[in-house]
Amino acid sequence: MTRPSLVILVPAYNEEGRITPTLVKYATYFREHYQGEFKILVVLNGCRDRTLDVVQGVARDFPEITWTVIEAPVGKGGALIEGLRLAPDAELIGYTDADGSTDAASFFQLAERCRSTDCVIGSRRVTGSVIHQLQPSQRLLASRVFHIIVELLFGMRIQDTQCGAKVMRMAAVRQIHSTLNIADMAFDINLLYSLKRAGFRIVEAPVAWTDHLGSTVRYFRTSLVMFLSIVRVRIIYSPFYFVLKLLRPLETMVYRALRNPPPRPPSKPEIDRADAVRRAAAIR
Numbered sequence: 001m002t003r004p005s006l007v008i009l010v011p012a013y014n015e016e017g018r019i020t021p022t023l024v025k026y027a028t029y030f031r032e033h034y035q036g037e038f039k040i041l042v043v044l045n046g047c048r049d050r051t052l053d054v055v056q057g058v059a060r061d062f063p064e065i066t067w068t069v070i071e072a073p074v075g076k077g078g079a080l081i082e083g084l085r086l087a088p089d090a091e092l093i094g095y096t097d098a099d100g101s102t103d104a105a106s107f108f109q110l111a112e113r114c115r116s117t118d119c120v121i122g123s124r125r126v127t128g129s130v131i132h133q134l135q136p137s138q139r140l141l142a143s144r145v146f147h148i149i150v151e152l153l154f155g156m157r158i159q160d161t162q163c164g165a166k167v168m169r170m171a172a173v174r175q176i177h178s179t180l181n182i183a184d185m186a187f188d189i190n191l192l193y194s195l196k197r198a199g200f201r202i203v204e205a206p207v208a209w210t211d212h213l214g215s216t217v218r219y220f221r222t223s224l225v226m227f228l229s230i231v232r233v234r235i236i237y238s239p240f241y242f243v244l245k246l247l248r249p250l251e252t253m254v255y256r257a258l259r260n261p262p263p264r265p266p267s268k269p270e271i272d273r274a275d276a277v278r279r280a281a282a283i284r
């Protein structure tokens with residue numbers, strides 16, 4: 001039986017050393033196992049290394065791999081927001097990290113399960129998940145604290161919001177796309193809460209996961225920015241939304257001082273025909 005068409009986004013920032021095996025493994029695995037059309041779209045931005053050359057090299061062997069380059073320093077979340085908007089039409093769309101921390105077989109399972117729901121997210125905290133290399137204890141502690149704060153603020157009952165692998169119905173993403181504006185690593189909370197608020201179902205599924213060294217993330221700064229961002233998402237859905245508008249210049253200054261991309265202004269809810277043409281032109 002054929003499977004729904006699928007686009008896999010891969011955000012990439014200075015990934016020349018880690019992205020090749022990930023792209024080769026994903027493309028090979030999906031060619032062999034996924035009985036449906038699939039595309040891999042690498043979303044690069046701000047790279048100061050040879051990531052683009054490397055991606056172009058792999059794409060010569062795998063025509064399923066395409067890429068787009070966003071010039072501005074938009075962050076992982078900003079890259080995914082653009083990637084979700086620019087992606088070619090498909091029934092399912094997902095994303096995964098360039099370092100291959102979630103293996104291709106696990107991602108395949110997420111896509112399989114998404115046939116019967118709206119969103120399936122990789123989770124390192126449900127039965128069946130396999131962690132090949134544990135994160136350093138400081139990071140584990142930071143992620144536990146983050147999880148508790150997220151649960152207190154949003155009560156989504158999701159064990160692991162931060163695993164970099166998620167698959168959704170494209171129609172659900174299109175519906176909530178205009179509410180996505182968190183550009184940093186807290187983008188996932190923005191996405192999940194928007195989907196929940198719109199009434200979509202989210203399922204956690206186990207993954208095989210390996211921590212890969214070589215991240216470009218600076219943890220103290222990143223944690224602080226993620227905290228600011230989740231408070232922001234919470235305020236958006238409260239009677240105090242007007243405060244955010246008043247504080248916007250200050251907010252932008254704080255994010256810049258922390259060297260992180262500030263939240264984006266709201267985007268257009270509709271994706272029109274002219275936009276579709278621009279989308280096609282932006283992807284190679």
Ligand SMILES: Nc1nc2c(ncn2[C@@H]2O[C@H](COP(=O)(O)OP(=O)(O)OP(=O)(O)O)[C@@H](O)[C@H]2O)c(=O)[nH]1
Pocket residue numbers: 010011012013014015043044045046073074075076079096097098099101164211212213214215216217
């Ligand atoms: N396009 C884009 N991608 C980004 C940016 N920052 C991070 N990424 C990508 O987001 C993904 C996750 O980043 P990682 O560096 O692996 O962060 P992490 O998983 O928290 O850290 P590790 O566990 O140490 O790997 C990777 O694919 C990165 O290339 C960015 O500013 N722009």
Ligand SMILES: [Mg+2]
Pocket residue numbers: 097099101212215
């Ligand atoms: Mg990683």
